[in-house]
Amino acid sequence: QMKQPFYGAYQSGILNPPPAAACLVSFDVIAYNKDDLKGLFKTLTERAAFLTQGGKPPSTGDKFPPLDSGIVGTYINPDNLTLTVALGASLFDERFGLADKKPKHLVNMTRFPNDALQAESCHGDLLIQFCANSPETVIHAMRDIIKHTPATLSVRWRRDGFISNHVAATAGKETPINLLGFKDGTVNPNTKDPKVADEVILVTPENQEPKWATGGSYLAVRTIRFFVEQWDRTPLQEQEAIFGRERGTGAPLGMKHEHDIPDYSKDPKGKIIPLDAHMRLANPRTPGFNQHQLLRRAYNYSDGVTNAGQLEMGLLFLAYQADLKAGFITVQERLNGEPLEEYIKPFGGGYFFALPGVKKPGDYFAQGLL
């Protein structure tokens, strides 16, 4: 049985390779005061510690509603489950007196030029990223949390995601394929190197954030619809030029292997990899910008059809970084106007701050903040 640790300096669900199933739920916090809020974080801690490590839920007899939904059987297997808890800027408003402890880059996500943000799919006080090997485990955990927090959390929006079982089982060796048919996540910081994780992904004292935030990470969530009917009628050559990579192998155009690194200085006019190719805009590899500073951990989503009868599917873009400005915002600003925009429409998401980990039994989420 695969199990991710619950206790630690940072939360699970960030650096470990993404398992096959995910669910994002964003909540409004309806707690009345700081004490209730503290109670909420204690409950979340207790439930997450149990669900991620597994065990047998206690029975309450048949005169009471069962404590557990029963949808994964009588014994809860960890199944690689992680619950990653993150806070939105709105939690730091006047309600709980936390304004002066807000992480410095945490604001409500702003609109980028190609966005069509829908209010009902954006922002939230608190977001939980559930990931596990199977959708049942994810749904089980989500229902457990909702059952235990009726007076403190109210669901605002939710999206389920998936990547291929086969790819997930390689635990990071193979790259997930997105619903446009391209490998997505090839060039990412090395999450196994603690130095890289500290420099790029996790907040350290160097980031000059409030003290409690050390071990946390900014999470940029973007729910992005794909116009797949249109994409499926686009010539392969054009598709590949849009990303700058071959579809099948994932190799940069003109190269052989997925992890080959292009030398853009030998292609200054973009004859091989167009200057406006997604990967070249995202990371031009020029001296002042030789490294993008974010960890992409995206999932696919697929949810029925739109009112106009088009397939409703796309990407749950998730990116973790120690510095939201140097990471997501800088890269998204570079991508504004890219040719890929003809095929995508970001409609929701938000900026969140994934809490530092719960260090040891008895501690609880956001302890340093409260």
Ligand code: HEM
């Ligand atoms: C690279 C797809 C949105 C940042 C890539 C690659 C693909 C891809 C296929 C090349 C393979 C790889 O390195 O993973 C998509 C799709 C998107 C999307 C389909 C949404 C519709 C974004 C957004 C950002 C972003 C919103 C950040 C703001 C990057 C970065 C790279 C990359 C940093 C690596 C570039 C490199 O170092 O060569 N993306 N992406 N992408 N993308 Fe995206």
